Amino acid sequence: MLDKFIDFWSSLRLTVVCLFAGLVLVFAGTIAQVDLGLYKAQNDFFRSFFVFWSPPGTGLKIPVFPGGYLVGGFLLINLISAHYKRFGFRRDKAGIVMVHLGLILLLIGQLATDMLSKESSMQLFEGESKNYSEDFRGNELVILDQSDSEYDRVHAIPEYSLEKNKTISDPKLPFDVTLKKRWVNASLVQADSKAPQNAIKSGATEGLLKDALVVPAPSVTDMDGRNTPTALVELSKAGRTLGTFLVSSYTGADQPFTVDGKQFNIAMRFARHYYPFTLTLLKATHEKYKGTEIPKNFASRVKVRNSEKNEDRETVIYMNNPLRYSGSTFYQYQMSAGEMASSMGSAPSSTFQVVRNPGWLTPYFSTILISIGLLFQFGLHLVGFIKKRYV
């Protein structure tokens, strides 16, 4: 029985089935990106145990195909048990062992990346400094308590948590927050004759955005776009309502209000990740090839200041040359400088993609292992092949 079990898990047949399933999955997941967008397709197909299908018109979710985690997991078990069962250590199989070890490392590393890595962006205008980056997808509702003259107290509620719980009451929060209405994606316009037909009143009673109209929009699927969620929230204290506010990542604007003589601010904005250091954009350079629109170079000269380490230095971030600093990597992502910025009448700015990925080195190690393994194994074949020819 156990033998059969091990046989099953270590069989080459299972390898082929898994690889083939992986192939179908990758293909389907690629095609699905056309309609779903990269992010959703990635979650549905690759970061999942099953790919679900909902028959139109029903809320049913029927698993129709193994997802990335399942296929990857099966392959991993298959690989490990095959080595346990079949190979042992033989010199002429050393290459195969290395290839598979490398693959295991790659799979595990990618799983770790999937779980642990965080991507966000940081936009800086020339001369501006920031010690935080903004999440690519996540949003947060923040309530700033400015009653202390020394510092502001920031209470941040992730959007998903608000969406899930509807009402948040936490002893740390000065009020209870209730989600009244929510638009996954929307823009705001002024209530005047230029407002589009589908603009609607929000029903807010307080705040700067009280009179703004909400223009709901479909959820964004493409990779570069993002939703600007908008919500109507009610603040209350001990059952007494303090008013409803319209908040939106579309503006991200702080809306001041006063409760019991204390000064507060409320805003919905892109979720922030804070760092123990500050980046300042000194100069953004955008060059094009003469007479064309083809970008030749994007470069940002930045200053890194870290008071903890007493560090203050300048560096240049450009395409294919990111800044790696204290566990985060800053990549040149977008830029509005040179002609482009001046034609729009805005100050030059540069946007960095910030990635925090503790497992970033694993692909490098696994590549080295696999390459050596493949070269060794195929080299062995090739030598044998050529030798046999001329015997």
Next chain:
Amino acid sequence: MKLLYKIIPWFFLALFGIEVIVVFMPKSESGLHIREFGRLPVLMNGRIQPMDSVGRNTLLQIRSTGDVPLELVPSWKFWHHAKKLKSSEWLLEVFFKPDLADTRPIFLIHHPELIDELNLGDKGIEKSGLRYYTFKEIEPVIAEIQKQGSKAASLEEKQKTAFHKQVLKLNNAVFVYQMMKASARPPSWNDFEKELASFKKTMAAGLEAMRGKEEGKSFDEALLKDFMVPMTEFFQLARDPNAGQSYPLVVPPTRADQKHEDWSNIGEGMIQSVRNSSVPPPIEYLATIASAYTQDRPAEFNTAVASYREWFLKEGFAVQVKKGNEEFFYNDTKAFVHAVIIYIAAFLLAATALLTLSSAPNFSESLRLSAYWLIILGGAVHTFGLVFRMYLESRPPVTNLYSSAVFIGWGAMIFGIFLERIYKLGIGSLMASLVGFVTLFIAHNLALGGDTMEMMRAVLDSNFWLATHVVTITMGYSATFAAGFLAVVYVFLGLLTPLLGKIPGGPGSTSTGPKLEIGKSLSKMVYAIICFATLFSFAGTVLGGIWADQSWGRFWGWDPKENGALLIVLWNAVILHARWGGLVRDRGLMNLAIFGNIITAFSWFGVNMLGIGLHSYGFMDAAFWWLILFIGTQAAIIGMGLLPMKFWRSFQFKNDNGGSSGKISSRSPSPAPAA
């Protein structure tokens, strides 16, 4: 007879070798030195290139050919070389004899609906089902073309039909053509030299009058009016945002404060002349060249071209002149066209060699050797083109879709030569010539988009990654195609001929290849090539991941192009493991390898057609139907490969002779990959 068999390979090598040598020989010109003109450097698309490239790439965009045939020759009269207007000469006409250029049939319209819409049914000339129109003929409907064009341009990519795409293409062609006419001389100056001379005389006074008006002082009104006529044209040209993109910048920088790449168009050049109160020599030379050409004065034309060239050399533009000369040479030799011709010949020879293998072994061997030598010759020409391109661009071999096609064919050629060296069956040559021919043909069609040596955008501007990731991944494509096409050969030979079960070389045979059944040899070849394919595609994919980690901050992002590469790796891994596990034998291996063609084609072209993701800079869609057709044929061949053994002539033959068919092929069912 024996002597004849010895001579045949030499004959073919000499025949095609001489053709190649003739192409590479320096050519002399009598009359107008048009080739000399074609070598002059200009700046377009962000790079220095010869006039000839400007003409060629523009013609490719407009007419889908590199030159303009001047007479209609039926295509069956292949020995009759039609008179042609070569790219440089056409460009000269467009520049300086626009009225004549307007009568050349260059605008290609093939959508019948568009022809009807524009009422062009009774005009134009037809050749091989395509209709070509002169500018004169379409001039009356330009407004309509522009209207339709902007309508089509406002549509989303998905909504565009073939009609819309044709309209856009025509609209662009008309636009580019008209811009081109205004790029080397002010459009209203028919006699450039004379007009320039008289303009120079009024330049100083005119400038003074202009300044006078600006500062509110008294000025000569009539003089200013005359002066402003050409000046308005110059200003218009100088402000044109398409300068350097749709047409070349012809005036090199002459002032010390200008950077080396600060070329300008003729309008900007003239305005600078007025500002500096002196016309720079390049404009003077261009004016002489223009008028001499317009008025058919060859001697003056030739002198002006030569002196302009001298001026370049004297003024520190030696590098640019060299670039112009070299790229002209590259254009002129058309290495890939000649490689294609040789590959076709080699294909025919190798196929004949295979088919006569049993009936006339010595004749077959002689043809096989001819094919092999021709592959080496064609390969050398192919390599020359590839390497010269690399030299011109100072880049690794693959920088865009066009060069990937050239490189895939090159890789397959190398694999083919290796296999042929070892197996001596003609099959290596057959595969090399087939893949070489097909990929160069694809490359030719990809070149119709215009300049194929465009500058690299910032994110791709890394010779290190282009040389490592891009080269290995493309080599992976190449190997997968090589294996796939070898498998196609297996299926055809197996079904239609008794060859797979044969051992080459009987008594008296001159063949020195291995004494192994051809089917077995093919199986070994395919297996070996798939091993290479796995190695290259895996290494390439992972290197790509590392590049992505360096430039976008993630190793793997499930981007379509990345997924495409992963598909190839996975498929090659499936093939290898299925074979190691005994799930497939020879025939199954072949069918899997042919499916590899489908996967590779999807990864190479299909993902670009999805038009999404970070890699979609290679977007193109005209090839969609070709891709579908290719996938269809490959699926059909897999279907043939799945036919029961009794339909396979190779194995019937074996059975007839009482041999055991089990030895050659496996009856174990291969997984149906086409499902």
